[in-house]
Structures are given as C-alpha cells and as structure tokens.
Amino acid sequence: MIGRLLKRLSIAEVLLALSVLVLVVVVAVPVFLIFWTALFVDGSMNIDDIVKILSEPDTYEALKNSIVIAAGVTVCSTILGVFFAWLVSRTDLPFKNTMKLLFLVPFMLPSFIGALAWKMLLSPYSGYINKFLMNTFDLADPPFDIFTLWGIIAVETMYLFPFVFIQVSGALERMDPTLEESARISGAGLLTITRRITLPLMLPSIGAGALLVALYSLAHFGVPAILGNEVGIYIIPTKIYEKLHQSAGSFTAIRTGTILASILVISAGLILWAQSAILKSGRFQVIAGKSMRPMLLKLRGLKYPLLLVSVIYLAVTVLLPTATIFLVGGLKTYGLELTMENMTLDNLKYILFEWQMTKDSIWNSFYLSLAAAFVTMLVGTLISYVIVKMKIRGKFILEFLGVLPFSVPGTVIALGVILTWSGKFGINIYNTAWIIFVAYIARYMAFSLKSNSAALEQVHDSLEEAARACGATHWQALKDIVIPLIKPGMVAAFFLIFLPALRELTTSVLLYGPTTRTIGVAIYTLNEDGETVYAATLASVALVIIVIGHFLIKRVTRTSNEGV
C-alpha cells in the first residue's frame, strides 16, 4: 500500500519534503522564534528595549566576560595545541605515537567534571592543594583561587586544546613533505623552514582549530557555571540560565535570554563563516600526493625533558582531576582527608540503588541519548542523502537549513525549544523528557550530517547508477548498495551523538523538570546544593560509563570498517 503510494510519488520529492520538514520543525522554527522574541514586542520591532537590556550592568558584564573567557581560552588552547602537535609530529620525541593518543584523552573527560575536580583542589580555603600548601608552608592566605576568570580560562583550556591539536597534527601529517624538503635544498635550516614555510602553511588549520575552540567556549555552560556562579562571574549561557531560573519564566527574563541567545547565534555564524572563508582559499592546499616520512627535528638533549613536560602536563590535567573525583566520591563526608579509613562504598550504593533522583538521572541520560542518537542518525542520513546525492529543484533550501544546526549553540537550542514547545503551537511538552529529546535532535543534527555526508561523498554516484543499470529500482539501489556502504558512517554518527549526549549539561540544564534530570544536570545540581561528595560519586559513575562507551566505539567502528 505505502509502497504503491511511494512508487507514484517521485522518491526524490518525498525525501526532499521529509528532510525540509524535519529541519524546519526541529531547528529553524526554534531559532526563528528566538530572533522574533528578541526583536518584536507585541508584533512591533523594539530596538530601544534591546539596547536597554544590553546596557544593564549584569547583562553587559556577562557579555564582557564571555568575550574575555573565549579570547583567553582560544589563545591558550592554540599555543598549547600547536606546541604539542608540533612536538609529536615534527620532532623525534620518544613514544610519539602513544603520546599522540594520550593528548586526545582530555577530550574524554567532560569539562564540567574537570571543573568540579579543580574546585575541590583549588577552591580558596577548602581546596585540597590550597590546604596542603597553606599547612606545609604556613601560609596565611591560599595561594590559588579557582573562582576567577583565570581559573575558568585555565580549566576550559585543559579540555578544549585537543581541538587545535587534532587539526594541526592532522594537517602536519597530511602535508606534502617535499614542501619542506624543497626549502631545505634551497638552503634553509630547520628553524627557518618552521618559521617561513611550515607555520604559514599551517595557519588555516591553526585558525580552524582556534575558531572551533572559540565557538565552543562561547557557548559552554558547565565550567563557568561551576566556577563562576558562586562568585558572580557570569557569561552568556550562564546568564540565560540564571534569568530563566530566578524568574520562573517571566516574559522579561525570556526576552533577555533571547537577546543574549541571538548574540550567541550571530557570533557563532560569524565564526563559522570566517572558518569556511579561510579553508576555501586554495592558497593553503598542502595535501601530499605520495606519502613519505617528513623530516624530524632532532631534540637531542631536550628529548627527555620535553617528554617529561608532556607527561606531567597530562598527569596534572587528566589523572589528578580524575583521581580527585574518584577519591572525593568515596569520602564519608566532604572535607575529610583523603585517606583509606575515610573511604566508603555507601555513597555509590546510595546513588545507584537507593536515591530516586540519581537513579532517574542515569536512566534518563541513557534512554534519551540512545533515542536521540538513533533518530538523529537516521534523519541525518536521509537529509545528507538528499543534499549530497540528489539532483532536484529546491535543494538549496535544504542546503541552507542544513548549515543551521552547525551554528546553533546548545543554550540557544534549549531556549528555542522552550519557546516552540511550551504550548505556543498547541503542543506543550515542557518539563517532560520529550522536550530534551527534541532539543538533542536539534543539537546533534550537525554531527550526524557531517558524518553521514562524509560517508556518502565516498560513495561515488556511479555505484548507485551501476545498480540502476543492472535493473534495480531506486529503492532497491538504496537498500542493496548505498545503505550497506555508508553503514560505517551511520554507526560513527550514532556514537558521535550517543557519547556526548550521555554527558550533556548545557542544553538539559535549561530544560529539566522534577523527574527528568540527566546525569549532567544531577551532578550540577548536587554540586549547587552543596552535596559535593554525591556529585563526585555520580561523576565517577559517569566517567566509568564514558570510558566503557569509548572502548565500545573503538571495537564497533573497527569491526564495521573491516567489512568494507
């Protein structure tokens, strides 16, 4: 019955219509409503109000802090990322390949859990490191204070620099080594080559990585919320959160939120535009034809000291916070010394089996991520197929809509779905898990589109055409040829969504209701309520789940790649 209906309609038209519909409902309407609410009051444009709201001291402060933090994090991450990338791909550092993998580990650690750990270590009077130093050196005042702009910048940098690292080390590996060799044969030494050839050629990759960091930092909720809210340091996402929570959804609060959100969307759009402009100019195409080993700088005496620096860096930024979370999570009461006799497993038992709130949160995160990953993966496949493969009029609408998910930060999506799904269009799912589900689809659509279109671009048109010439209908060709070939891309998309969704905080923190906390929200609210130990216990559970998830993704993607 459906088959016959589909046969009559052109398959192309059906797919295009479906794709446009999904993107409009899930992404375009929410974003549009944000701009609409920000600009219009009672149906007429009201600019004065916008200026007034933006010049209020607390919104103005938030804007300023956002810029300072984003700029600081971007600069620091770029320096760290470029340095480490250069170290592992252009020097004879020992254990390079292991180090290359280890530098990606900070990605696995959710930054808000990192922030939580650093708060335990470096908060002025109760932080373990501060206490230790004050006791040991008999200091009157704590040497460190994590509740500052610098603290936030430092913690974000620790967990965001891999964006730059990945881009730059990837580009260094793909770069045609003869570009450097020809400089050498021209008479230039290694330092001159690095300065005049390698670094300039790496600029677009460095820029791309730096812009990603800026984008992420600008829209990021967790770290500034944990380290800033207590001392009144707000940035745009945390300000939006505060406004909505204080006023319980009053119109002025929502309007302030939408204005700030609009600024976020516009900045994100500008950043993405700048990025694509850099990458488009062919002046930097350096991809190698045949691969050869690049020249390596001999570090000589610096070899082991630099290895030590890298190892210590990783130990401090990854091991130390992780250990802290696990140890504090096992404490009988917060503030006790981290010794064996102060440890207990009761916390774990309590949050896993007894406390309804934490039990719910784990379960919520789990099925929400699973459902969102599955649906977003499928829809993303459909949309990517239309964008990449089909020749059909009206495709440009879809291409335009397809870019949107990339430029909409999590906070904005949360606000947008609140505006859309709180009864305005007859559907009210506010305070239910459904609203988080819808928001996740919007938030992670970009991941799915990216992974699926990459996979589809690998499938040359002629593979599908060959099937048609063999007598297969369009549907048969899709089923027998295209879908099996992009399966690895679809699996990758699934995990690319599932894992981050599992630890999501930025979006769900604006959307949760009494029974719909996610793990991220639960950890955050526990911390806010002063339940530091339980926050740490739940965070350790989250870390274990994440590590297992990453392990699984490796296994699954490896086996599904072997098939093709």
Added chain:
Amino acid sequence: MSYVHLKNVTKRFGDVVAVNNLTMEIEKGECFSMLGPSGCGKTTTLRMIAGFEDLDEGEIAVGERVFSSSAKRYYLPPEKRDFGMVFQAFAVWPHLNVFDNVAFPLQIRNLSRADIAERAKLALRHTGLDKYERSYPNELSSGQKQRIALARAIAINPTVMLLDEPLSNLDPKLREEMRFEIKDLQRKFGFTIIFVTHDQSEAMALSDRILVMRDGVVQQVDSPINIYTKPANRFIFSFIGLSNFLPVVFRNGSAFIEGAEDAGPIAGTIPADRGNDRMLLACRPSEIDLQKDGGVRALVKRKVYLGDIIDYRVMVGDTEVRVQKSRRSPSFSEGESCCLRFSQMHWYPHEDS
C-alpha cells in the same frame, strides 16, 4: 673527468635492501638518468645524493668534496649542498607568490635586495614566468607550477640539478614541452642533471647516459641508443619497450620456435653459444617483417588498426607473436597465413626470467 661520485653505496630500510652496493660516476655537465620500475631504489639514491637520507655503507662525493660518508658518519646537510632540486608534486609554496617562491633560496643566502631581484627575474625569464611574478601558485596551471619549481632551482645557479620524476604529474603534451625546456635550460646554465624516472622514453629523450636499476641493483649504464639496441639482459629488454620472448630450440644448426618446428627455421645469424640447445629469442614487434613467403610460417589471429601502425597478433604453432607494421606495408587479414622474418634478434638464456 667525473664530478658526482657514488662509491659502494648501500641503503637498507629494515630488512629491505633499497640500494645495493651502487657505484656510479657522473660527468660534469652531463644529463644522467636513473631509470627503473617503482620501488627499484632510484628515488632513494637521489635522496641520498640530496642529503635527505643517510647511507648504510659507502660514500658520496661531489668534485673533490665528500658530501656523505657512512664510514666517517659525516653528512653535509641538504641545505649546505647548493643543489637545485625539482620534485614530482611541484612542491611550490602556496602561501608565497611566484616571485617570492623563486627568491626564497636567494634570500636564505643573504644576498642584497637588488641582487635577489635581478637573479630571481632572470630565472623567471628563462622559464617564461615573467608575467606571473605576482601570481599565487593556486592561480596557475600545473605546467606553470612545475616551471616555478624549475625557476626556484636554477635561481642559485647550481652545479648539480636533481630531478625527481618532475614530469609525471603533467599531461602527455605538457610533458613533452617541459622535457625540451629542461634540456634548453641545461644548455644555457650548464648544470649537471641527475634525473629519476620510470618512463623509458623520457629517459631516452633527455639523457646522455642512462642507468637502469632493478631491486636496488644496477643493470646497465649506457647511452640511450645502446640501452635500446643492446640491452644487457631480458629485464632491460622488456622494460624499455614492447617485446616478444619466444622459446627457441636448436636442431641440426638451425633454430626453431619451440613446439612449432614444422613452421620452418628462423633465418639469420644464430648465436654460437647455445646454452642447453634452448634459448629465448627476444624481438620488438616493429622489428619483425610480415611476408607472403620466406621465413617462419604463421597465421594472423588478430589485426588491429591503430592509425599509423597496424598491430597484428600472429600464431606460430601455439606461440603468440606480436608484430607491428606501418600502415603502408603490405597488409594481411585475420585468418590469412604469412611468414615471419626477424630483422633484429636478441638472445637470452632460456632460464633467465
């Protein structure tokens, strides 16, 4: 008097011997090619000369000066060798314009601005790039990119020019054009060329001498015409052009194609040393005459029209022989019988494969 000397050079990558005890002498001003299939060690040899690879054994010297020596563990770094080098993938720097690309080696040598400008412009003029000084490489065609690489290499007026498959990324027409330009530049500047290629016609057209290499071992060093007309072994014969290898047996002082003794004896001079009374006759498709009678009897199986040339596949017993004749010579049709005469014959031992 030779200028570039390689003495007993050996290079290993793990268990693989990339270059095996290679000794060669290259004259000043000569165009010397290293020819061989991919993986034969020719590029590794060039990279050792350039200084990008260390030696496991042996020594490389230019003029009186030792550049690389495994015994002394001495390696002059590539940037101090004052060579010009052109790579297969162009290796022009995309962030610098044409002029800056060519001026780079001069700037490194701390010449005065006026000097740099003068010499870079000279190099650009000789490569026909004077109009493109301010262009960026991505605005230019692949032929022009390779010209930038050439200009950059000649800017410092090197005595030795290393060319690593510089033509293989170009389309056939451009390849021919660039071949002539390289030759012209050599005439003007008088540098010594060491040229690496897997394309035998390129090597023949450009070189004074060719070194044929296989699995890291030198097979023959000779002039192009001798390489073609007197290949030292079966590998060179087949590598250098289209070839037939026919198993031959000797009976009563005559040579017959194996399994087709009733087709008649092969006319012409038969080698005195006949191994085991079995040998391989090597001949080029263009060096076989097709006649109505007189010669080894055969049957035309396939005839393919290729324009100037007609390509025949001819059966002598069960052995297929490829024959190529000009379209002006007498034509045979499929299924017709004919006779073969071999105008050029090369003999190789039967076991040699």
Added chain:
Amino acid sequence: MADIRLLNVTKSYGKHRVVEGFTIEIRDGECFTFLGPSGCGKTVVLRMIAGFEQPDEGEIFIGERLVSAPARRHYIPPEERRIGVVFQDYAVWPHKTVLENVIYPLTIQKVAKEEASERALKTIAMVNLGGLEHRMPFQLSGGQQQRVALARALVSRPDVMLLDEPLSNLDANLREEMRFEIKELQKNTGVTILYVTHDQEVALAISDRVAVMGTDGRICQIGTPDEIYEQPIDPFVFRFMGVSNFLPLEEREGRLFVRESAAALDHPIPAGREEAVRKGRLVAGCRPFDIKLMPPGRGTQGVVQRSSYLGPIIDYAVTVGGTELRVQQSIAEALAGGGPLPEGSTVGLHFPDLKWFEQEGELTQAGGAA
C-alpha cells in the same frame, strides 16, 4: 540485441547547451565509438541513452522501444532499459564479492538461484576471472575490477552495452590488454556496444564505426576507423587522430610553395583546389611518419632544429620556410641512413601523403594527440 537511435536530441545545463539536434543511428551488433575531447558532450549522450539524464527535446529508441521522449512526458527509467553500463571508475560494489557483484542483476530479475549462479560463473570465466569469484574488490587490481564490471554488465544479456571511458584509469599495458578483450567479448556475444572515449588509439582499435565529436557537441565525421584516419574531413579531425603537421601553401608560377617562403613543394596543385590556393587558403596536413627524409638538395629544404631519441623512433623538429614540422623516423631507417641527423643540419623532405584542407580560422601548428 538492438540498435540505438537518437532523433534531434537536445540537452542543456543551465545556459550551457551540451548537444543540440543530435541525431545518430547505431546499428545492431556493431561497436560504435563516440570520440571527442573532454567536455564535448559524449558522456552526456551516453548517460541519456542509459537513462541517467533526460533529454530536453528529441527521442531516443533502443531497438523498437521508445525510451525517452520528453515531449510526450515519456521516460523509461534505467532499470527497465535492458542495458549494461561500464563506468570509468569501475563502480564495483566494494561490499560484495566478485560473484555477488556479478549475480546481482540476476537476483533483481528473480532468476532462479541455480540458474543465476551458473550464468554468473560462466560470465566470470568469460572475462578471465575464473577462480576469483569469492574475492572482495579491494583484493583485485584495477584491471580485474574493470573485468568484474564488464561481467556484471554482460550477465543479464543486455540489448546494448554502454561503456564510458572504461580504460582510462588503467595503465598503458593493461589498457591495451583490456581493449583487446572487450573486442573479443563483442565478437563472442554479438552485443551492440556504444563506447565513449577521448583516446583516439582505443577508438581506432576497437570500433566498427567512429563518430568524432567537436568541442561544441556536434558530430564532425562518422566512418570506419580507416576512413576517419585516411580521409579526415577537416583539420580538427585530422589533428585529433594523432600528432599532426600543417603546411600553409600558396601558388607561384604554377607551383606550390610554403606560404611566404622559398620552400617549394614537389607536388602538383591538387585537382579542384585551384580556387583555394589562389585565395591563399590551402593547407596541407601530414603525419610525422608521412614525411621522408632525404639528403639536402632533393625535395623541400628544411633545417633540423631538434632531434630526440625515443627508443624505437627518432623524433625531429624540422623548420620549413618558417613552419616547424614534427618528423619521425624509425631507428632502423635512421641507422640505415647513417644515424640520426644532427641538430642544425639541412635536410630534404618529401611528402608522399598530404591531406588537403581549406583553412578557415587560424590553425595551430604541430598539435599533438589530444
């Protein structure tokens, strides 16, 4: 088996008109080649016959069946056209074994399992892949992958086979071998083949008839390989079929001279070309091998500018009255005449086979094979 007819087919992409009023008939059982430079529209025509593209105007028939007629909104999708298609990039499905690839068209047609696998195995053997049935495509070389594609296209016994530059991703040796095999397959199966290529050597070797297409999507000449090569209709076709020389000519005192020079041609003015000579529009074309080199003093006088040794042949650039000609000589011929001519030496030239053209626009000299 079937013939293919295109009647007044027109196709545009945006403002760019690819083909206009394209009419051609490909006979049942022949091997027909579209030969033309890239961008001449030959692939688009093939894709319209396959049904991957729809013409804007005109009609396409495969056998008696009308497959495309936009005026009547009539369009048969590719899967119902009973065609086999082989693509330049092989398009072998990487997730299926050789056998699975080849059997696929039969599975779609719901051929009984046993018969299907029997036919598939037979076809695989026919393209010389016997024994490799259970390999995955990544375990095969480029030439073997193209054989899989051929078998897959042949297995359902299509009416026509469409081959889109199937050999251009292969290296020279393999290309020659496959060219030969495609020809054998056609001889054995009798299928109608439409072959699209920019390589004149393949076109000459494989085709019963060739259509040479110009850059504007128009057919310049249709004929057997021999006709196209020996009687090119215009300089474009002549140049496209191989390395070519053009001599601009003029008449002085009843004799032919290379224009604006003292170089005389020992050739009478060809019949019917008197008018063109008088107007200074006569051009003679010749191939590098169709110029005989003689001692100076005889024939037309030229100077050797360059000589390159290319193994079996010697390639000269010789200037004749300001025009540079490419001349080629086999090594045997050169050695018989006392070795290759040195650069700078004077030489006599004889032209036994000149093609006559009347010049309209400017002709570029010594254009190589495209």
